[in-house]
Amino acid sequence: MIEARELTKEYGGRTAVDALTFTARPGRVTGFLGPNGAGKSTTMRLVLGLDAPTRGSVAVAGTRYGRLAAPLREVGALLDARAVHGGRTVRRHLLGLARSNALPARRVDEVLGTVGLEAVADRRAKGLSLGMAQRLGIAAALLGDPGVLVLDEPVNGLDTEGIRWIRTLLTSLAAEGRTVFLSSHLMSELERTADHLVVIGRGRLLADTSMAEFIDRHSPESVLLRVPDGETARMRAALEALGAVVRPEDRGGLRVTGASAGAVGETARTHGLAVHELTPRRSSLEEIFTAMTREDVEYRGDAPSGPGPDTHTDTGRDAYTHTGPGPDTHAHTGPDGGTGTDPDGGARARTDTRELLT
Numbered sequence: 001m002i003e004a005r006e007l008t009k010e011y012g013g014r015t016a017v018d019a020l021t022f023t024a025r026p027g028r029v030t031g032f033l034g035p036n037g038a039g040k041s042t043t044m045r046l047v048l049g050l051d052a053p054t055r056g057s058v059a060v061a062g063t064r065y066g067r068l069a070a071p072l073r074e075v076g077a078l079l080d081a082r083a084v085h086g087g088r089t090v091r092r093h094l095l096g097l098a099r100s101n102a103l104p105a106r107r108v109d110e111v112l113g114t115v116g117l118e119a120v121a122d123r124r125a126k127g128l129s130l131g132m133a134q135r136l137g138i139a140a141a142l143l144g145d146p147g148v149l150v151l152d153e154p155v156n157g158l159d160t161e162g163i164r165w166i167r168t169l170l171t172s173l174a175a176e177g178r179t180v181f182l183s184s185h186l187m188s189e190l191e192r193t194a195d196h197l198v199v200i201g202r203g204r205l206l207a208d209t210s211m212a213e214f215i216d217r218h219s220p221e222s223v224l225l226r227v228p229d230g231e232t233a234r235m236r237a238a239l240e241a242l243g244a245v246v247r248p249e250d251r252g253g254l255r256v257t258g259a260s261a262g263a264v265g266e267t268a269r270t271h272g273l274a275v276h277e278l279t280p281r282r283s284s285l286e287e288i289f290t291a292m293t294r295e296d297v298e299y300r301g302d303a304p305s306g307p308g309p310d311t312h313t314d315t316g317r318d319a320y321t322h323t324g325p326g327p328d329t330h331a332h333t334g335p336d337g338g339t340g341t342d343p344d345g346g347a348r349a350r351t352d353t354r355e356l357l358t
């Protein structure tokens with residue numbers, strides 16, 4: 001369980017996390033969503049005791065992270081897959097972690113099997129692809145067989161097979177009763193994987209709800225309707241007479257809101273009109289999230305962004321600039337929990353990560 005209560009973090013005069021209260025419970029995958037700069041990484045660092053809150057608190061596995069007697073056995077984390085000593089082999093990296101946390105060496109082989117890295121166990125970390133590095137980060141997070149997992153963008157860099165693999169892994173880890181807390185910019189993937197959502201914008205809580213409820217509550221029911229070309233105008237008029245809103249879809253057909261699929265079908269029958277397609281449709285997580293956080297996007301590109309399934313909130317990724325106060329002191333944290341400060345500025349590292357997002 002992760003329990004944040006009025007969790008607040010200020011950097012200089014700037015509030016990165018603003019009185020956040022939420023709970024990530026065992027037995028489910030909780031997706032952590034927010035536009036760039038919303039405060040997700042900061043929140044995760046606070047959860048992992050890598051930063052101290054200005055106000056409020058966050059408990060993980062029942063206490064403050066710093067008070068955990070054997071942290072790796074309680075909480076596994078992946079914040080930055082590349083924060084691994086490049087000269088070490090995959091196996092030696094994991095063995096080092098196991099030793100320093102008094103974990104049996106056999107766990108190394110077990111987690112290598114879980115993440116499918118046995119074949120590259122003797123390869124140096126710097127030679128790993130991003131997808132492999134993500135798997136190594138997940139292996140490290142799983143090493144202590146923890147009840148809580150905190151994963152920042154674990155899907156980043158994985159191919160289709162890898163994405164499917166991680167979906168199955170996270171779902172089964174939650175089914176075993178673990179708390180899985182993850183951020184991802186891949187909305188469609190998060191929609192399939194997460195049972196619960198915590199959404200933030202500019203550090204503030206926007207939603208803490210089940211995925212199903214979130215989509216139900218924010219998605220007006222609509223219907224995609226296709227009728228023969230010559231009957232479009234009559235159909236439209238009949239539906240508008242019922243009070244429905246009808247607009248043409250970009251890819252052909254009509255989008256009807258304010259009338260159920262049943263009512264649309266009945267209307268067609270009453271007027272003797274043919275129907276070629278009648279599909280009830282809910283908004284996707286991405287569409288809802290885009291609309292909800294439009295005001296909260298800290299970094300935005302110049303490209304116009306309209307609603308629709310192809311729109312991605314993360315419009316700022318190509319134009320990402322660090323505007324935080326003073327020199328950048330972003331902590332880069334590896335799966336071993338070690339932190340370092342990027343002397344070059346976190347902005348560059350973060351831009352690189354953004355470029356890898358799809």
Ligand SMILES: Nc1ncnc2c1ncn2[C@@H]1O[C@H](COP(=O)(O)OP(=O)(O)OP(=O)(O)O)[C@@H](O)[C@H]1O
Pocket residue numbers: 011015016034035036037038039040041042043298323324325328329330331
């Ligand atoms: N160490 C720091 N010093 C100063 N400002 C910081 C620091 N860490 C984060 N910030 C600022 O806090 C805000 C939240 O940043 P954070 O990295 O937590 O957002 P995020 O939601 O993880 O964003 P992204 O999706 O781009 O990774 C931003 O305005 C950021 O510039």
